[in-house]
Amino acid sequence: MFNNKNKIVALAIIAAISFSSCKKDFLNTSPTDAVSSDAAIASTKNGYAAINGIHRSLYIQYDNQPESGEGAANIIRDLMGEDVIYTNPAGRTDFLGFIQWVSNRNVNSGNMRFVYRYYYAVISNANILINGIDNASGLQADKNIIKGQALVYRAFAHFQLVQLWGERYKSGGGNTQLGVPLLLTNTLDGQPRATVEQAYTQVNKDLDDAILLLANYVRSGSTPKSNFNVNVARGIKARVALAQQNWDAAATNAIAARTGFTLMTNAEYLAGFNKTENQEWIWGSKIIPDQTTFFWTFHASMGCNFNGSNTRTQPRAINANLFNALPATDIRKAVFDLTGATVPIPPGGIRIPYHAKKFLAESVSSSIGDVPYMRAAEMYLIEAEARARQGQDANAAAALFTLVKNRNPSYVLSTNTGQALIDEVMFHRRVELWGEGFRFTDLKRTNSALNRNGIPNHNPSISVIFNVPVGDKQWQWLFHQDEINTNKALVQNPL
Numbered sequence: 001m002f003n004n005k006n007k008i009v010a011l012a013i014i015a016a017i018s019f020s021s022c023k024k025d026f027l028n029t030s031p032t033d034a035v036s037s038d039a040a041i042a043s044t045k046n047g048y049a050a051i052n053g054i055h056r057s058l059y060i061q062y063d064n065q066p067e068s069g070e071g072a073a074n075i076i077r078d079l080m081g082e083d084v085i086y087t088n089p090a091g092r093t094d095f096l097g098f099i100q101w102v103s104n105r106n107v108n109s110g111n112m113r114f115v116y117r118y119y120y121a122v123i124s125n126a127n128i129l130i131n132g133i134d135n136a137s138g139l140q141a142d143k144n145i146i147k148g149q150a151l152v153y154r155a156f157a158h159f160q161l162v163q164l165w166g167e168r169y170k171s172g173g174g175n176t177q178l179g180v181p182l183l184l185t186n187t188l189d190g191q192p193r194a195t196v197e198q199a200y201t202q203v204n205k206d207l208d209d210a211i212l213l214l215a216n217y218v219r220s221g222s223t224p225k226s227n228f229n230v231n232v233a234r235g236i237k238a239r240v241a242l243a244q245q246n247w248d249a250a251a252t253n254a255i256a257a258r259t260g261f262t263l264m265t266n267a268e269y270l271a272g273f274n275k276t277e278n279q280e281w282i283w284g285s286k287i288i289p290d291q292t293t294f295f296w297t298f299h300a301s302m303g304c305n306f307n308g309s310n311t312r313t314q315p316r317a318i319n320a321n322l323f324n325a326l327p328a329t330d331i332r333k334a335v336f337d338l339t340g341a342t343v344p345i346p347p348g349g350i351r352i353p354y355h356a357k358k359f360l361a362e363s364v365s366s367s368i369g370d371v372p373y374m375r376a377a378e379m380y381l382i383e384a385e386a387r388a389r390q391g392q393d394a395n396a397a398a399a400l401f402t403l404v405k406n407r408n409p410s411y412v413l414s415t416n417t418g419q420a421l422i423d424e425v426m427f428h429r430r431v432e433l434w435g436e437g438f439r440f441t442d443l444k445r446t447n448s449a450l451n452r453n454g455i456p457n458h459n460p461s462i463s464v465i466f467n468v469p470v471g472d473k474q475w476q477w478l479f480h481q482d483e484i485n486t487n488k489a490l491v492q493n494p495l
Helices: 044-057 069-079 108-132 139-165 198-213 230-243 248-259 298-302 309-313 320-326 331-335 376-390 393-407 418-432 439-445 481-486
Strands: 281-285 371-375
Touching: 044 108, 044 139, 069 108, 069 298, 069 371, 069 439, 108 139, 108 481, 139 198, 139 230, 139 439, 198 230, 230 248, 230 281, 230 376, 230 439, 248 376, 298 309, 320 418, 331 439, 371 376, 371 481, 376 393, 376 418, 393 418
Parallel strands: none
Antiparallel strands: 281 371
């Protein structure tokens, strides 16, 4: 958002930054459902339109080609790990600075600024509904649904932000380390950074409040899984608890989140991860055909078959060691190809070793593909990890068995215990959630170093950085210089 001198106003207000109107009273939505902030809370009908606008903000295009909302943020988080790999020095290198751990430490990085502003735009728009929908005309049940979804959005966005810009949550308590500004009301005054503890406390409060408000909500309509219900709220709460090392809360919320959802079949696993109708998907963005972002979409970047420069010149590869450790009987190995020979590449596309074909766009001429954000498989993995870290080996092995047996009919119940069982769970987490945006935050929350050594398909000229030790300041993203300049209350992370 810009004032009439074209300078960025305080970071906390980004209800309408450069990708929309510059007026502070406009909700950042698509042209067909844009409403002013006052109108958004005048009626529940308008409130639903505003929520739909926030749904769409998760996949619209922002400033630059790869900046496509949550899908782009997920790509960035995975590229900062060791399992999603660029291999071709001559290919397109969007987000190269994140692979090299440069963009997150560059105060002038436009891609880093996009992530920050995107999440605060979600928060700002959610605040309009949270703080005003109670006075709207309409049924109380509808007000509860609108406010409940807005609270989940605010919690989700603050959680994503604090994981990137704050230090990791420490289970021993005393999390007074600086996190990110908490935006609970929209103001033009720059806000100071809350502590990590304060951020997690607010995130959990918002989720708890949302769970109560959404208790009787049953999703329906043409894009039901774009909406938040109790399952999604519980799933996010499970993620938060995992980051806090609150193992029992992580496991119990994960079980609740996946209730009513069935793991996909092996045939469905090979279908391209592009349909919210998949029985396993709990939450995802349904991409409406007439609102597609063409070369900006998640599947235009992570897919293998769309005729775009990303897929033609810089196809994604899986960590060779991860691939080689998978047995041939595991269906998850089949969404990668050792030589690339069976990958449906676009005209003029290249084939690479360990070529990924997990994600498929609609066709060679259409980049449409629904974007996955939460699946039942993740919830089994959260339960398994949490129980293993609690020392409940039998319960952990049982949860892991349910998932892995579905993917690999030859899998037998694990007899591992202790750290060996935790390692097994984390291996399957890396395989199952490859490309879905978890690797950087998994490394950070588990206090694990980045280690790309010994992975044969990491190209040194592209990856550049192969080690980042635990506790290094590079794990905390820097705040963009524009935000520092306009919010005098904002304290920069160590340079």
